[in-house]
Amino acid sequence: MNLGTIFLSETVGTAMLVLLGTGVVATAILTKSKGLGGGWLLINFGWGLAVFAGVTVSYASGGHLNPAVTIGFLTTGSIDFGTALVYWAAQMVGAFIGAVLTYFAFKQHFDQEEDPGKKLGVFSTGPEIRSYGWNLVTEVIATFVLVFVVMSFGKTGPDAVVIEGVPGGLAALGALPVALLVVGIGASLGGPTGYAINPARDLGPRIAHALLPIKGKGKSDWSYAWVPVVGPLLGGVLAALASMVLLPAV
Structure with a gap:
């Protein structure tokens, strides 16, 4: 698959994901x-519905929309490092664009909101109880679930086919299972940290928050x-390694 097509598809899909999310x-x-x-x-x-929309419109790239998913496929050897870089760049650009569009859509509400924390x-996640080590553990576990289950989607049926190094996967199998998975992760594991489970989803909008002229916005919590x-990157790698042992192809 052409790298330009991957970049455009992932950018559009991630922008849709972040705009709706x-x-x-x-x-x-x-x-x-x-x-x-x-x-x-x-x-x-x-x-969950944001994931549904994002995956659906990014059918041409396989709908990763998440550097943790991409690093999972890189770990299993489904894509090479150069292709992964294209995915990651597109995901960051798309996430930034989606966050900027959200700002414009809610401009007057941002102007009237007095709480900078809101x-x-x-734009970005934050822990309810700030403990960096345990917050990290939560994100690793939640993202492990995401990527491990996504990997299982690609083990059976036509979605197991890999075409030109790109998993023939997420968009092809239908976006609904992935959307429901994200809803489930949020409901079950989202309480401690707000379940970023996606580096681009958090970092791209956080950069947008830092750069946009949001009235009374406060700090962007870079710490x-x-x-x-x-x-999420650790969770993605661990899930990919586990999938190679625990998810045999059929």
């Missing part, structure tokens, strides 16, 4: 939003920013 958080927590107080399950389902919370990057 950060959008549901903004809907649920920003002042005067019609969805204010929608709660955790609204956010869980919103992120403004940051639209925590490494956790939702390192944790």
Whole structure:
């Protein structure tokens, strides 16, 4: 598959993912939003549907949308390092674009929101109990579940086929299983850290938060920013290694 096609597809898909994902958080927590107080399950389902939309429109690249998924396929040898770099670059660009679009969509609500923590919370994750080591463990475990189950999707049926080094996978199998998986992870393991489970999803919007002229936005919490990057990448590698032993092809 052409690397330019991969880049464009992943950029569009990740932008869609982050626009709808950060959008549901903004809907649920920003002042005067019609969805204010929608709660955790609204956010869980919103992120799941964001994954559904993102994976669907990124069919041409296999719909990774997540550096942790990409590093999983790199670990199993399904893609090479050069291709992984293209995926990662596109995911970061797309995540940044999606976050900027969310800002424009909710511009007046950001202006009227007085709590800088809520403004940051639209863009990036943060722990309820700040303990970097345990926060890291949570992100590793949650992302392990994501990538391990995604790897199982590609072990059976037509989605097991690999074409030109790209897993024939996530978009081809249908986006709904991945979306439901993300809802389940959020509902079960999202409480401690807000379940980033995706370095681009957290880092791209955090950069957008730092750069955008958001009224009264406060700081971007860079001291925590490494956790939702390192944790998901470790989880992705561990899940890929486990999949090679525990998920035999049939």
